[in-house]
Amino acid sequence: MAKRETPLLDQLEGGKWPSFVKDMKQAAEKKPMAEDLLQQLELSYKERIGHWKHGGIVGVKGYGSGVIGRYSDRPDLFPNVQAFHTMRVNHPTGWFYKTDALRNLCDIWDKHGSGLTNMHGSTGDVILLGTTTAHIQPCFDDLSEAGFDLGGSGSALRTPSACVGPGRCEWACIDSLDICYNVTMSFQDKMHRPMFPYKFKIKVSGCPNDCVASIARSDFSVIGTWKGDIRIDQGEVEAYAASGLLDIQKEVCDLCPTKCMAWDGKKLKIYNEDCNRCMHCINLMPKALRQGEERGATILVGGKAPILQGALLSWVIVPFMKLEPPYEELKDLVLRIQEWWDENGKSRERLGELIKRLGMRVFLRAVGLPAVPQMVKAPRANPYIFFWPEDIQKPEDIQKEEVK
DSSP states (O other): OOOOOOOOHHHTTSSSOOHHHHHHHHHHTTTTHHHHHHHHHHHHHHHHHHHHEEEOOOOOTSSSEEOOOOOOTTTTOOOSSBBBBBEEEEOGGGOOOOOOHOOOOOOOOHHEEEEEEEEEEEESOOOEEEOOOOHHHHHHHHHHHHHHOOOOOSSSOOOOEEEOOOGGTTOSOOOHHHHHHHHHTTTTHHHHHHOSOOOOOEEEETTTTTTTOOOHHOOEEEEEESSOOOOEEEHHHHOOOOOOOOIIIIIHHHIIOOEEEEOOOOEEEEEEGGGOOOOHHHHHHHTEEEOEEEEEEEEOOOOOOOSSSSSSSEEEEEEEEEOTTOHHHHHHHHHHHHHHHHHHOOOOOHHHHHHHHOOOHHHHHHOOOOEEEEEEETTOOOOOOOOOOOOOOOHHHHHHHHHH
């Protein structure tokens, strides 16, 4: 296969970090599609303009999502990427793979596409980069036979994702793997058949470390937490202090976001009523500190990356929820939220943007949640409290109650 020069892309291989250009060049040795992809990207860098155009209805039978149509606007120069569609493959919860499954997945993609993959996309899917329209259905058929399914795309429920949870992590307060799998299987229709104003993401983290970045990247966040006091082993605390490897006052107490800890040189005191369960102290002293024994999850909504109105971090709507199979309370809440958003959201308006536009009290009333202090996202920034007119007692009603 004849190779052409790519001087601008070559510069990206010069740093000390791994470069995607190297992977593309390896694929280009076997795939004409990958070679044309390199050349088009080189042209884009040279002209400082992208040469992709999106759109067109491409997909597989019975599904309305999972395939993202992409076309080159210079098919005269790069005929092998005239169509360069992306397929999103639903990942196993927690991203646990057997090597045979990965090898099979790559063999299928070498057969039907460019051979280029992204492990994983921002939603967690396996991203298969670049195939032709004619190969979409055969590729999906082979993936299905191998036990894989497509993920979500477009204005649909995006593929739920979770951290490794109890599979590998001692801090997991909930079974994030089972929750994610259960939610995924329960909402298949919403994932494969777009029906919403825009995308809707669900992410599940086993503990407040939030390793899947649910607070920043999902419309509906499930984060494992606990009730009760942090358990302290004072002997291990003394061992940390004696080791000289950790300055408890400087690195633990002083960096506590709520300043709920005190260290007198011999004993560590935690004022649990002020603790917001951020995991900072537990991460630094895992032998000495442990989470409380009553486990559950905090539910948050509204997170998103910047697209139309800028980035949003999600905020609390349920401070503590016990999560046990089959998670009906959780799924019922998801459905109530999606119904309200579907009825009121504008085109391409995320859940968090809708709540900002209509207000949290409208949202809470619609989904049937009581207002609690943990919902205050910007503490004390707004001194005004608004009530529903019907919730305010009239003077004459108060007088009648006093007479009774």
